[in-house]
Amino acid sequence: MNQPSSAYKLITSYNQNVRVRLYTPAHQGIAQNSERLGEEIYKYDVPFLTRPRTHSVEKHFSQLYGTKHTFWLTGGGTQGVLTACALLNTQYRRVAIALNSHISVINGIILAGLEPYFIPSQYLMPTAEEVILALETSGVSALLLTYPSYEGITIDLAEITDHCRKYDIALVVDEAHGSHFPFLDSRWQSAIAFNADIVIHSLHKYTGSLVQTALFHLPTDSRFTIEQVMGIMPLFETTTRSNLLILSIEDAIKKGHSKEGKALFWRAIQKCDHLRGQLDRYDKVLTYDPQVNDPLKLCLKSEHASGEEIGELLYEGGVDYEYANEKGVLLIFSFQHTEVDFDYVWQVLQQIYHILLQKPVRIKGEKSLSTRTPIMRVLPKEAFFAQREKLPLAQAKGRISCTCFKKVPPGIPILIPGEEITDWHQKNIASDIFIDVIERVESFLIAPLEEKHGEFSS
Known part of the structure; x- marks a missing residue:
């Protein structure tokens, strides 16, 4: 019997001749005059799909990523990180991490009983040289690396991967903030291409799927097996996964790998490059962090204002932002933004420039999250x-x-x-x-x- 390679086909073809469903969910695929959600949404929320039922769908889409297997997650990138930590603990105890690790990494370390070794670094995101030095001197047998950083900074992942392979160090890459990299060219390669052991993608952040959707990739040369992952996954997954999130994952992957989807990404990248070119005229009054390599991110900064102050001016102008701190304010663009959106953002940036031009050069604050060296006393x-x-x-x-x-x-x-x-x-x-x-x-x-x-x- 041929297994469906599409979640849509799997859902719509299930029990087509059944007239009465005597199983949960209680809505039975009927909207019941819902004020917010349409008939189609309720219809696709049945039947209940176990992970084994969707295995063939995952296998089909794994081919697009070129992986041994790509698992679809409905508990977000957090589910992927927790699974990875538990999987590491089946063979390892001490794992190197950077200061920019997400809270889910710490939660995973707690649950798995791992010992974290914080990579000594001048900044939250360590350099490749700092990572390799830590691996050589710390005695760790595993590395859980956040790549790219939240701000969009990348490092030489090929060098790190080669070192891990040479010295038999397990490598997990939390690529939550690089889920769009597989749809771009070689300038922004995913850790999948470098054959890390595990790569985790948070789909909703950059590929347009619903919140709580993510992917757990086993690259082709991963030291872990599909069976090992399947044994750990139930620890961090509901027995009843949301069909709606599964359908959203399928939509996002199809769109990202399609010619149309890639064209939308490139249009947004070109518009972001154009904004950078325009900002270059403003010198240090209003500029961007050149370390940010993610083509869809701008980290604005100024010698005349903090990131929080720039953020307030953006919001007053009708432009919301991702994050602001003392250093700068982070803007994240997507393939959904239109030419009108980019034009409007530029108008607001022009207004902010003229406001900042009237301000004196400021004295920078002393607080920095990049200077901490954690002193771990117990696990x-x-x-x-x-x-x-x-x-x-x-x-x-x-x-x-x-x-x-x-x-x-x-x-x-x-x-x-x-x-x-x-x-x-x-x-x-x-x-x-x-x-x-x-x-x-x-x-x-x-x-x-x-x-x-x-x-x-x-």
């Missing part, structure tokens, strides 16, 4: 489940955190379970915040984990 899992007490941050210096404190967006933790609270945290986190810390037990007052990492190595 995150041990700290998370330890007996705890709550203290105001001002009184917590030297104590060990039980929970995460994160900046959203981009979802990067600035304090994690098992980490010692230091002067850095007291300078960079609001002083009125209360923190859960491990109760003062002498057995926890130990040397940093990295000084005794052999105990936790694979």
Whole structure:
């Protein structure tokens, strides 16, 4: 019997001759005069599709990505990261990560009982040289790397992948912010092309599918098997996956790999390049971060204003943005933006330029998330489940955190379970915040984990 290679066909062909459905969901595929959702949406929400039923669909679309297998996720990129961490723990204990790792990475490390080794770096996104040096000196057997960064910065992934292959280091790439790379040319290659062991894509961010859709790729030379992933996946997946999200995944993949979809991406890229060219006339009064390699991102900055101030001016002009901090403001364009959208953004940027031109050069703030070197005292899992007490941050210096404190967006933790609270945290986190810390037990007052990492190595 031929298995359908399309989720649409699988859903619409299921039990076509059945007149009465005696199974959930209760809406039975009928809208029931819904005020918000149409008849079509309810119709496609039945029948219930188990993962084995959709295996042939995933296999068909895996060919588009050139992978051993591409798993469709309806729990977001977070589901992919949690699955990857649990999979790593079947063979490894100590994993290298960067400071720009998403909160889901820390959650995965907690659940899997892994030991994180933070790659020493001057910035949140380490360079390839910093990554390789950490791999050579830390004794880790796995690397979970965020690539590209939230801001769109890339590094030499080919060099890192080659090193991992040479020294038998498992490589997981959280490519949540690069899900559009497979649709572009070789200037923006996905980690799939470099044969990492696992690559995770968050589809809704850049490819237009519904929120909570993602992909978990096993590249062709991955050390992990389809069976291994299938054994771990149920830990982080509902037994009843949303058909609507599955259909959205199919739409996004088809569109991204189509000639029409690729043309839309390139149109947006050309428009972004044009904006950069126009901004080049404004020098440092209003410019963009040249380190950002993602062609659909602009990280605006100015010598005359903080990113928050530029963000306020954008919003007053009718342009919303992704994220703003002291350094700059991040704009993310998509293939959905029209020529009218780009023209309007340029008009607003011109207005902002003339406002900033009247302002003096500012003194930059001192706060920076790039200067922290986490001091890990115990495993995150041990700290998370330890007996705890709550203290105001001002009184917590030297104590060990039980929970995460994160900046959203981009979802990067600035304090994690098992980490010692230091002067850095007291300078960079609001002083009125209360923190859960491990109760003062002498057995926890130990040397940093990295000084005794052999105990936790694979």
